[in-house]
Amino acid sequence: MDDSRARPHGGDGQFVRSLTTAQREAEAARLRTKGWTYQRIADELGYGHRADAYNAAQAALKATVREAGEELRTLELERLDRLEAAANEVLEREHITVSHGKVVSLDDGVPLPDDGPVLQAIDRLLKIQERRSRLLGLDAPVKRDIALTDERAAAIEALVEELGE
DSSP: OOGGGSOOBOTTSOBOOOHHHHHHHHHHHHHHHTTOOHHHHHHHHTOSSHHHHHHHHHHHHHHHHHHHHHHHHHHHHHHHHHHHHHHHHHHHSOOBOEETTEEOBOTTSOBOBOOHHHHHHHHHHHHHHHHHHHHHTOSOOOOOOOOOOHHHHHHHHHHHHHHHO
16 A cells, blocks of 8 residues: 555544545545445555445545534524524613503603513523524433333333344
């Protein structure tokens, strides 16, 4: 195997995915989509075994899905940022109570504050924060107690036996 096809490693000895490796994996995936066998791909791209060609094609597919997912996650986070900024503007704005088209004032003539829009903005900000937490996986998993009925336990046991056969 020549140096251009050697798997690069970092200082810790771990495999590091280089641009050359990524391009080679992408070519393996492209050839596979054209119906090539993994052995033919291995021969064409200089992999030692057809399993190496398989692994390369799979790595390219996983990277493509991961990259698309990261782009979508970034786009969603930007949208949430814009929504949060708009909700914060409502939160910071002064709101006065209006009834039948007229400003409601206190006895001293000072307009009565309206807390409704502020509370709604707070609720909206909490929803945005919840969505961001779910998107980023920040929430701790919820533990659940699952009780098995005798009927379900028997069904699971039957499936295990069936799989064992």
